Amino acid sequence: MSDFSRYSRQVVLPEVGVNGQAILRDSTVLLVGLGGLGSLSALYLAGAGVGRLLLCDPDHVTLSNLQRQVIYRSDDLGRNKAEAAAAQLRALNPEVETEVIAADTWPTRLADVDLVLDGSDNFPTRFATNAACVQARVPLAFAAAIRFEGQLGLIDPARRGGCYACLYPETGTAAERCEDAGILGPVVGTMAAQQALLALRRLLGLADDAGTLHTWCARTLQWRAHSLPRDPDCSSCATPP
Template sequence: MSFTDEEIERYARHLVLREVGGPGQQKLKAATVLIVGAGGLGAPAALYLAAAGVGTIILADPDEVDLSNLQRQVIYTEDDVTRPKVEAAADRLHALNPHVFVAGFNGAFDEASADELVDGVDLVLDGTDDFATRFCVNAACVRQAKPLVSGAIGRWTGQVGVFGRQPCYRCLVPEIPPEAETCVAVGVVGALAGVVGSMMALEAIKLLTGAGETLTGRLLIYDALAAETRTVRVAGDPDCPVCGQGR
């Protein structure tokens, strides 16, 4: 897979990185990534993956842009309010990097659509704040053996992890918490979305290029108020309903 002179100049800072170089940039160009949720986390992740030269990005989100989104969803502007998020985001990503193909899915994300979307991609990023959707995405990734980069934020705290066949996301969160919090209910500092969304993009780039050590089987937790991070291991649950032995 060759690059045009414009692409060589565009990706020059990647091409001189020992861990990426020409072969790694070719892997990025050949990759197809699904981003579920074009909101606070999906927005910065999509921007950085498009800028990095990921060849095909599929955005899945049923929502329209709302004025309250603009505090953290930096891919949108006031002119995008009431537009479908996947449509507005696709326009922005194409303007950022015309060498990237962007497709949008504006429908409901259920088991059938999840399997169809996950089937044709190399990697999935989940930045939604709905546990039912997270569980659906995780199950599809396990069924089709696709790596999943999962992120979450609330108030001043964020987390990002990478999951495979086992442990999967359900090993970390077996059931929907009875008092699950959302950003709508508890709030979130806008810049935190940029931090965690960028971490998700970074893990995706490492997974696609084979660079460094990823967060596979681990969860990175970031406390923005204390300016502290910690990383914990996620153990595989033999009784997990998705990836366990008894499934």
């Protein structure tokens, strides 16, 4: 650590400490999707001192993004999201190494990462991310938000519980999109913060969150936990790689 004061509020926690901060410094996290979920999760990870963040998102910032993707500014309109997010993360914490990677190359980088965060907004990307992580046996923290609802979970191919394809069959209906169903910004922010928390818990070894799906209702502010068992017929994780 080059400056203890930057991380002092979490280092003082017995569950983190100097050793835990060193673990975070030496960790690499890949973020697939830098929209409302991934961009905010990235801010928390950078603030916490996760040493290396790989950023992947081929989309560009639009005016409608700014309602909930608060990492971006009006000056970023038309800019690639991963590039714009990287600039903000470097401004927040220059000690964190950020790297923008192409959408067609990130699966080749899984051997270099400790954890993947999926903040994408469509089923094809989610299924592809899940399948690649299962194949590479890399933990995956996923989150989603729509209308007033959110969900998140941690998939660990090397431990108990199922994967994303166990939860949603790939032959299912297309995912709803925010422009059609609507979304409140703080709903996305809540799920992004929880996704970052799952990531930090995993990196620090504070808990085994695999095998549980968490859902949240913003109307009632209530959380529910659901078992996410492995499907013996799952196309992704039924047969260990």
